[in-house]
Amino acid sequence: MRVAMLAAALALSGGMMLAGCMTMPGSQTSFSPRLSAPRLDVVDASDLSEAQRDMLGSRANLNIYRTLAHHVDLYNRWSPLGQVLLNGTSISARHRELAMLRMGWLCQSPYEWSQHARIAKASAGVSEAEIRAIAAAPDDPMWTDIDRAVIRMADELRYEAMISDATWADLRKVYSDSQVMELLFTAAQYQLVSMALNTLGVQVEPEAVDFMPADLAMPVLATRAAGPRLALPRIAPVTEDKWTPEQRALIAPQVRPDGTALNLYTTMLNHPKLYGPRARFGSYLQRDSMLDPETRELLIMRTAWNIRADYEWAHHVEYAKSAGLSDQQIADIAIGSQAMGWNARQRAVLTAADELRREAFISDATWAELAKYYGMKQRIEIVYTVGGYTMTGLAINSFGIQVEPGYPAMPN
Known part of the structure; x- marks a missing residue:
């Protein structure tokens, strides 16, 4: 089969x-059963904050x-x-x-x-x-x-x-x-x-009449991507002399002191309507989330390695060093949770990234281990950090966004 x-x-x-x-370390051959009860109950409608009422009202x-x-x-x-x-x-x-x-x-x-x-x-x-x-x-x-x-x-x-x-x-x-x-x-x-x-563990609505087929062979699990990456862009970056007033305003927060911007941003300028929402979500994950910088960079760099997003890896090496990770630890991210030297918390973080890549799900054992170190909001952010940086990596790989000179290469 x-x-x-x-x-x-x-x-x-x-x-x-x-x-x-x-294969990846700890990989299995079939999907884990999906949860029959939520890990996080829905909010109590009688006890909502003002922010929750505003969110749910629309x-x-x-x-x-x-x-x-x-x-x-x-x-x-x-x-x-x-x-x-x-x-x-x-x-x-x-x-x-x-x-x-x-x-x-x-x-x-x-x-x-x-x-x-x-x-x-x-x-x-x-x-x-x-x-x-x-x-x-x-x-x-x-x-x-x-x-x-x-x-x-x-x-x-x-x-x-x-x-x-x-x-x-x-x-x-x-x-x-x-x-x-x-x-x-x-x-x-x-x-x-x-x-x-x-x-x-978000449960299907009780009134649902459409259900995922249960009589078919399941799809294969995902592991580390294997195919070649593009040596040239499919979508060319928009050069500064071509920026419209709208594009100039959008990219202003990402423009460096020398007036240039990274290829990721100048490529995304090809779609102004996506640019702002994607950038605001990305900035939350990178700078404003409740996760500590080390956890964030472990998730991002392991995800970049799993999907072979060279650009993502290259640009996060310095962030990882700033977060306190050593050169050896950064190299060990490519080995994953089985590398010598990780503590239990770091191993759980790397395992979570692998499980989300493999089957879009964090196992009970890993979820319980994460709960020893992270609150519920932080654990939600772990999922969104992996998913969000996977999204960016898919764009990087598919659009052919090239690494700028001077950045470190991702190890094989």
């Missing part, structure tokens, strides 16, 4: 070497929001990006939902599947047969070429942490560069959402 599943995944991805063929009465209301500060910095991707892009509703549902299936997220199967039928014209085929038959003749490319994109982002040349070309037959950016961030956002829903 395992061999057949790997073969199917390999065929789906056009012959590319999927990460499911590799949201549907759903378990996802009533769970995330435990951490309003994080939600408020992340939600604008989600709102753009859900309601503000120029891609078709159909392809938005195909990307979300396929990623939900690959991450085995029952809540995400339930919600977006409902939305896909109600507002995107996706049929019951098509919804099942998103999981069961991604190569079915019912799909158009662009449908198939969107589904394949989700697989490539989950397993190889990058859109392949062939899939990029197929997407560009229908969509512009900026629209492909929207497709990528949509899939990446719902990988993050799956991580949070699964790990917090």
Whole structure:
């Protein structure tokens, strides 16, 4: 069965070497059971803070929001990006939902599947047969070429942490560069959402009628990405002489004293509507979260190594040193939790990053170990840090964002 599943995944991805063929320390061969009860109960409607009332007042009465209301500060910095991707892009509703549902299936997220199967039928014209085929038959003749490319994109982002040349070309037959950016961030956002829903144990709504298929072979687990990275950009950075007044205002906080900005930011300027929400969420994770700098950098750099985001690794070496990590510890991040010298807390942090990469879920044992050192809000931030930096890494890899001269290379 395992061999057949790997073969199917390999065929789906056009012959590319999927990460499911590799291993990470402590990897298992199948998904952990999803939680049948929440790790974090929904907020008590009779005992809400003003900030929670403000947050929930504009949201549907759903378990996802009533769970995330435990951490309003994080939600408020992340939600604008989600709102753009859900309601503000120029891609078709159909392809938005195909990307979300396929990623939900690959991450085995029952809540995400339930919600977006409902939305896909109600507002995107996706049929019951098509919804099942998103999981069961991604190569079915019912799909158009662009449908198939969107589904394949989700697989490539989950397993190889990058859109392949062939899939990029197929997407560009229908969509512009900026629209492909929207497709990528949509899939990446719902990988993050799956991580949070699964790990917090957010339960499917009691009135739900759409459920993730339980009679199909599960997808393969993800491990370290294996494929080559781009030597040239697919999306060129916007040079300073081409900045519009809107772009200049957006990038102003990231402009360095010499008037330049990093390639990540000048590339993201190609999509001004995504730029601000993505930057505000990223700045929360990097500077404003409740996590201490060492924990943050362990999560970010292990995630960068797992998805082979060279740019992300290169730019966080100095942050890691500033957080107190030695050169040897930074090198050991590539080895992971099994490296000699980590204490129990550091091992739990690195293991959490690996588990989120592998199956979009933190195991009971690791969650319990994290609880010895981190409060609930901090543990939520652990999930969002891995998911958020995975999102950035997928963009870096797929857009071909090149490391600027002078930064250290990621070890192999």
